[in-house]
Amino acid sequence: MNETARDGTNLGLISAIVAVATIGGLLFGYDSGAVNGTQKGLTEGFGLSEASLGFTVGSLLIGCFIGAFFAGTLADSMGRRNVMRISALFFLVAALIQGLTESHTLFVIARVMGGMAVGAASVLSPAYISEVAPANIRGRMTTVQQIMIITGLTAAFLVNYFLAAAAGDSTNPFWLGIEAWRWMYLMQAVPAAVFLIALFFIPESPRYLVAKNRDAEAGRVLSSLFGASAGAAKLEEIRGSFAADHRPSLRDVLAPAGTKGFLGLRPIVWVGIMLAVFQQLVGINVIFYYGATLWQLAGFTESDSLLINIVSGAVSIAACFITIAVIDKIGRKPLLLIGSAGMAVTLFVMVFAFSQGTLDAEGGLVLSQQMGILAVVAANLYVIFFNVSWGPVMWVMLGEMFPNQIRGSALAVAGFFQWFANYLIAQSFPLMAVGIGLAASYSFYAVCAVISFFLVQRFIVETKGKELEEMEG
Secondary structure, three states: OOOEOOOOOEHHHHHHHHHHHOHHHHHHHHHHHHHHHOHHHHHHHHOOOHHHHHHHHHHHHHHHHHHHHHHHHHHHHHOHHHHHHHHHHHHHHHHHHHHHOOOHHHHHHHHHHHHHHHHHHHHHHHHHHHHHOOOOOHHHHHHHHHHHHHHHHHHHHHHHHHHHHHHOOOOOEOHHHOEHHHHHHHOOHHHHHHHHHHOOOOOOOHHHHHHOOOHHHHHHHHHHHHOHHHHHHHHHHHHHHOOOOOOOOHHHHEOOOOOOOEOOEOHHHHHHHHHHHHHHHOOHHHHHHHHHHHHHHOOOOHHHHHHHHHHHHHHHHHHHHHHHHHHHHHOHHHHHHHHHHHHHHHHHHHHHHHHOOEEOOOOOEEOOHHHHHHHHHHHHHHHHHHHHOHHHHHHHHHHHOOOHHHHHHHHHHHHHHHHHHHHHHHHHHHHHHHHOOHHHHHHHHHHHHHHHHHHHHHHOOOOOOOOHHHOOO
16 A cells, blocks of 8 residues: 555555445345346246336335435435445445345345445545546546446346256255345445455545535645645645535525526536436336346357356456556547447447337337347447547546535435436337337437437536536536
8 A cells, every 4th residue: 555656646545445445336246146147036926017126126226216316315414424424334235135035025125225225325436536646547446446446336247046956947046045035135245344344444435524514634644645734734735615604504505696507407407417417318127127138149158148247348458458558648528529429329329220120920129130230239338439539437437526615415415316317218218119129219319329428518527637626517
């Protein structure tokens, strides 16, 4: 932890903080991937109908937008680190209950609890990292969150694959006579416990400490991060960015009296909401939802799909490393524009492929092998464009674009809208696919990608290299 840059920045400590803060992202990714391997077990174990299974799986997202909303405001009153500790405890308890309970009601409650942890971690990890990392490497440090999400997703695919293979089937008994599908949840308790313990070894955000008039503590943290002289100077900058007679509160997202605001909110808050919502409207979770079927349409067997998902996860991680390499050089806005354009093109290619298909006797889409391969290639190029741009960059910008005074409150609002949009897209896709067809459904996501390009061009202000104290809103 003693690795120090020439300017006195303690890179070892900052890297350790990032490693700990992003475990929440890994847990989110793991939960998203694990549930895909447990649906047979959930159906048999709790006697669920298709509708009940959909609600059980989707209940995580209900917790997500609740957790995201309250985490931002709680972080302003309790501290970033303390709220992350609560989320780590929620992760741990939820994993144990989901893996052990025989009650469906208790399972859903635990799943909502886990979702609250996901929502909290999703907004606080990038915000916390942005508040401790220097401006010149802040983008790449925050991008680690997206890498950890995909790593968790890929790890879940691996765990599911090996547990099901070792037990012979996900519903067969395994260690201690507990079914393999339950172990897929129980395994999440290990990183959750590591997350909880590790959070006791990293410092509180210096911006939060200054907001609470705990300047001496903030000075010690800043000195350990940037050296004594730079830390003292940074302390004065942070102190100057807060209103001396006003503590941060949720009301800070409202436009001040005498200024222009749309529906009462500050313009910068609306920009955050736009970023949060369009990250979902471009359809990324639908691509993940329908990915296995796309592989089968292209001629791959069902048994191959899980291994292919693992490869796709590795490709996604590689895409995020591209972001790490360039985000602090070319900036956030160019990456968002590249991503919007790339996603629009690849989505329209998928629309073309789907439009060439026919329906079988049961109403299912049938593609020729050529069109199936085209759809799969386009889908994976889409995932690469997303993970180079909107996947990590949206979280980077939400963590850094708001002024110190309103960061927690603005994150609460933007995080709520992000997860609520996530929930609506996930719930609406099956209805859209049946009602209007895949081609029309993907046309909607493609049009949203086009719209996102022009919104970014018009409203996004580049934050590359700016100190948090320079952010305006």
